[in-house]
Amino acid sequence: MSARTYRAIIIDDEAWIRDGLSKHIGWERLGIELVQIFEDGQDALSFLLENPVHIVLSDIRMPNMTGLELVATVREEAKQRKHLSDMKVIFLSGFGDFKYAQEALRLGAVDYLLKPTDVEEIEEALAKAAALVGNTNDITNNRTSTSMSSTNTNGTSSLEIADLIEEPASYLIKKALGMMAATFTEDIHLSEIADELCVTPNYLSRLFRQETGKSFSDLLSDLRMEKATELLRTSTLKIYQIGDAVGYPNARYFSEWFQKQTGMSPGDYRKQHVL
Incomplete structure (x- = not known):
């Protein structure tokens, strides 16, 4: 015990x-x-x-x-x-x-x-x-807030979305990042977020670059990677289920994407980092 x-x-x-x-x-x-x-x-x-x-x-x-x-x-x-x-x-x-x-x-x-x-x-x-x-920094407690998390092999630390950008950050970007944090597990697109914010996709794309230094697709990939690595470490879900859960329903594409981002397959990552 x-x-x-x-x-x-x-x-x-x-x-x-x-x-x-x-x-x-x-x-x-x-x-x-x-x-x-x-x-x-x-x-x-x-x-x-x-x-x-x-x-x-x-x-x-x-x-x-x-x-x-x-x-x-x-x-x-x-x-x-x-x-x-x-x-x-x-x-x-x-x-x-x-x-x-x-x-x-x-x-x-x-x-x-x-x-x-x-x-x-x-x-x-x-x-x-x-x-x-x-573990007070457990990122799973922040899924319904406008925050993301930053993980490393030694543990988990919380990173507020506002910290991704230099102040003063525009309201539009803060709102867009919050929407991404809440929906990144789905098949979301820049045009959908732009439509919700009543701006054009091109304008929102420029704002992402100007205020975060990253594109919409890069930020979306970061969010999905955070959740994918968390699930590989802490859940018993199959690898294809984890891919589906973070917005990549095609198992082969998920594995190739993960390999490109981390230099190792999802299976190898799980073996090295499982709790």
Whole structure:
């Protein structure tokens, strides 16, 4: 058992899942205390708002409040309730639509596992979640804000989007960078952001160059690389799933892009940097 005990809850609307997870996971061996079990996201939220919990193992689709809605609410409440800011989430879902996984990852989930899942796989995800607890610079807590992160092989540090550009930065560029940070996992284009900001693509392109020293495509690539390397280090997702999650649904293209950016394949990077 680890020196520190981490508090965890389970949320799932199926009784046999709740029972199986509570009985068959080696909680004590992992240094985790299972403090509560819920069948409803709303009830779990009420508990989380008032009680410190380090790890949440949750289903996606549940009555009254989905797992995604729960975590989105928690992330918002964390601005006022500090005990929520270090909570790590693992989603366990029977739905294979990867759009759920993409949204889960945007909300800062440590992992997304599809049912049925082996006990060993769940325990591995729990161990990784526990390892991440306490890392106040964890970039997964910033997906809904206008911030990006800068990582290196020794750890993770937070980098505000405003820090990418010399002050005074224009409102348009700050807004554009915030939009990119929120949507970089999707198939986004400069023209779409320009349209949202009511400017021409050529004008916005010039602003990116002038105020960041980089093109839109370079900045988008930086965002995707940050998330890709994070997922390779901390998740059990397949490499093609990680590519899809960061906006590259073509697995071969993702691998070639990653190789070009880092000098190594995604698989080799994972081997060298896995937690």
